[in-house]
Amino acid sequence: MVIPLALVVAALALVLVVWAGVFALRDRPVVLNQLLGAAVVEVAILAEAVVAVVHVVGGAHVREPGTFVGYMFTTLVVLPFAASWAFAERTRWSSVVMVVAGITVAFLQVRLLQVWGAM
Amino acid sequence: MSGAGSGADTPNQSSTPSTARGPGRVLVAVYAVFALAASARAGVQLIRDWHEAPLAYGLSALAAVVYIVATVCLARGYRRFATVAVSVELIGVLVVGALSLADPAAFPRATVWSAFGQGYGYVPLVLPVLGLAWLRRTRPAGARS
Numbered sequence: 001m002v003i004p005l006a007l008v009v010a011a012l013a014l015v016l017v018v019w020a021g022v023f024a025l026r027d028r029p030v031v032l033n034q035l036l037g038a039a040v041v042e043v044a045i046l047a048e049a050v051v052a053v054v055h056v057v058g059g060a061h062v063r064e065p066g067t068f069v070g071y072m073f074t075t076l077v078v079l080p081f082a083a084s085w086a087f088a089e090r091t092r093w094s095s096v097v098m099v100v101a102g103i104t105v106a107f108l109q110v111r112l113l114q115v116w117g118a119m
Numbered sequence: 120m121s122g123a124g125s126g127a128d129t130p131n132q133s134s135t136p137s138t139a140r141g142p143g144r145v146l147v148a149v150y151a152v153f154a155l156a157a158s159a160r161a162g163v164q165l166i167r168d169w170h171e172a173p174l175a176y177g178l179s180a181l182a183a184v185v186y187i188v189a190t191v192c193l194a195r196g197y198r199r200f201a202t203v204a205v206s207v208e209l210i211g212v213l214v215v216g217a218l219s220l221a222d223p224a225a226f227p228r229a230t231v232w233s234a235f236g237q238g239y240g241y242v243p244l245v246l247p248v249l250g251l252a253w254l255r256r257t258r259p260a261g262a263r264s
Contacts, residue, residue: 070156070163071159096145100149
């Protein structure tokens with residue numbers, strides 16, 4: 001279950017990247033709907049984290065548990081951080097930050113799958 | 120990242136230092152990601168298999184510390200410390216990058232700076248250059264050093 005969820009998270013994050021990227025190119029700041037989109041991605045990440053914990057408690061073998069926890073934590077904090085900046089920075093640069101955050105989340109899913117032992 | 124103009128936004132948002140406004144936020148965000156990822160990775164490496172490659176893992180830890188210092192200083196507007204941290208980072212990525220290619224045996228395990236940051240899309244090489252350029256661009260009028 002962790003593998004499909006990670007893929008879903010990566011796909012959703014990339015949708016957010018394209019959406020915020022269009023806004024950055026058009027010189028527009030992040031809008032509320034994008035924050036709701038980011039919240040959807042965050043819910044998917046939380047589900048992924050919970051499922052991963054359940055698997056580990058159930059005795060699943062993780063290739064690099066320490067690194068997995070580190071990357072999972074990073075994945076969890078990136079979007080809330082970018083969202084809080086969207087309020088402080090009402091310029092196109094909040095959109096660029098959202099693009100960076102989305103790319104980070106998507107990239108971390110690849111790394112998470114590697115250290116989980118799926119790749 | 121096009122458009123240099125929107126960086127010149129109103130300087131009256133007094134609580135946010137100039138280094139952390141506009142494009143600076145993007146810079147701080149990327150630094151924060153590297154600080155977090157490098158720390159997580161270095162921490163695991165140091166705790167679990169320090170003896171396998173003390174030099175490489177020591178350098179990973181150093182890189183993590185440098186990224187943390189740079190992130191905090193850029194975000195808080197400590198220009199001098201930020202300049203030092205970003206310069207150390209640039210020297211680090213150039214020296215370690217060159218050494219890792221010249222003498223791969225000395226670096227049996229990858230660090231963030233190996234092969235000029237190839238494993239991270241060369242972001243570690245580009246980031247300090249952007250950082251120094253940004254510090255230069257946002258320096259207060261009259262301060263020339």
